[in-house]
Ligand SMILES: [Zn+2]
């Protein structure tokens with residue numbers, strides 16, 4: 496939906512890194528290198544980034560009520 | 561033995577150091593007291609308008625997890641002079657009034673005196689004509705109450721005591737270590753104690769070799785500490801604050817035990 500504020504498992508704040516990650520991966524950089532550069536060491540935080548799909552922009556087009 | 565601290569590495573949000581001359585219970589008491597450090601986080605949110613695709617509860621939960629920098633003069637609500645009603649000393653209020661289309665970031669939260677640790681966190685996405693109006697109250701709390709009140713992570717492991725006898729010219733050892741801690745210098749095997757995590761792979765391997773013995777035991781008085789901050793405070797402050805938290809809790813026991821006199 497939208498990137499979680501913190502990692503589910505370890506609690507590290509990660510949301511501020513998402514847009515940097517997304518921009519660099521879309522340019523064609525290797526996700527492994529980007530994650531290392533952003534300082535995400537543990538596999539719990541890395542999994543949040545690798546598995547995330549931004550769907551909120553699409554979902555917000557539909558009515559909630 | 562005297563207690564000594566040796567710094568190993570320091571980054572903006574991470575620090576590691578060796579503490580010599582303590583024991584496991586003291587090290588663990590410090591680790592557990594990270595949960596007792598007062599930290600600021602949003603606790604109540606009042607919604608006036610929320611047209612976004614996410615429910616009020618989800619947005620409120622996201623707001624709660626946002627790391628906030630508290631000033632040193634802030635006090636816990638229970639210990640405040642206002643007796644839990646909430647005043648400027650113990651409560652920080654935030655306002656959020658925005659209209660789409662845009663992504664709302666943590667920097668859009670307006671408050672007096674309190675800063676968010678990371679201004680670029682996306683909070684929510686708003687489409688055209690979607691609106692958000694809310695006020696939020698942040699208070700100090702401790703990690704025991706909710707994980708959002710923890711200032712960071714602190715963990716430690718024992719410093720390894722490494723004893724190597726013989727093993728001359730054994731270059732095959734380098735491949736055995738999964739942590740890549742083994743290097744060969746002048747045909748002698750040496751193990752980096754900071755990389756070693758006492759897995760015992762090299763110890764097992766040395767049993768099948770002649771004229772070679774490696775012994776690795778965890779030290780009972782030297783510990784390597786690692787601290788990672790979540791952005792509210794500096795990592796070295798977490799260590800000091802954790803010790804202060806132990807001190808405060810012990811003081812409470814001392815105060816209470818005066819009843820026996
Ligand atoms: Zn994590």
Ligand SMILES: [Zn+2]
Pocket residue numbers: 637640641642643644645646647648649650651
């Ligand atoms: Zn107060």
